[in-house]
Amino acid sequence: RFPYLCYRNGGGAFLIPYTLMLVFGAVPLFYMELILGQYNRQGPITLWKICPLFKGVGFCAVMVAFYVSFYYNVIIGWAFYFLVSSARSELPWLHCDNSWNTEQCWDATRANVTNKTELAYQGPLSHFTPASEFFHRAVLEMQYSEGLNDLGFPKWQLAMCLGLVYVTLYLSLFKGVKSSG
Numbered sequence: 517r518f519p520y521l522c523y524r525n526g527g528g529a530f531l532i533p534y535t536l537m538l539v540f541g542a543v544p545l546f547y548m549e550l551i552l553g554q555y556n557r558q559g560p561i562t563l564w565k566i567c568p569l570f571k572g573v574g575f576c577a578v579m580v581a582f583y584v585s586f587y588y589n590v591i592i593g594w595a596f597y598f599l600v601s602s603a604r605s606e607l608p609w610l611h612c613d614n615s616w617n618t619e620q621c622w623d624a625t626r627a628n629v630t631n632k633t634e635l636a637y638q639g640p641l642s643h644f645t646p647a648s649e650f651f652h653r654a655v656l657e658m659q660y661s662e663g664l665n666d667l668g669f670p671k672w673q674l675a676m677c678l679g680l681v682y683v684t685l686y687l688s689l690f691k692g693v694k695s696s697g
Contacts, residue, residue, distance in 0.1 A: 549577060589685070593678035597655060600677070609650035616653040620644050 522530045553563050564574040601608055608614060612621035622643030644652075652658045661668050 545573070549573070589681050590678060593674060593681045594655065596677045596681060597674060608654065609647040612646050612649075614646075614650070614654070617646065617649050618644070618653070621646055621649050 549560060549563065552566075553560065556563060556566075560574040560577040561571075562574075564571045612623045620643050623646060655671075655674070657668070657671065
């Protein structure tokens, strides 16, 4: 949501404080915690027992990692959905003949033979590729949403892919990091 809000409100205005906080706050704190944790052989929560005043830093680091894992696991779920979708005899994002395609779908491989529109190509924002429409209209179904405040119902295929990602992560990590090697 943060990159979306930055884009909607000017974008560049947030670049300066974000870069300053990254350079002077986030990166030094990350490296300090990494070095101290490796030296003491402790995790982020137990590491900060050396200075109880900063014990909240360890909890914040765990919470940030927890939230970031949600984000990346959703992206891995999308990739898994694409992998399963690519197992068909013909890729669903290959042409503009699908039910989710719009009239702005531009099939560059067939020029004007199978396009739903007879208009000439007028740049990247006038037409969309079949792959782009597959992701936005068939996978995410963004045409049914009015924005970030209207998320709609979960798609069962994506929920199942996300569940498989979490099961795979659990099975690979439940005995500890040492066993995954």
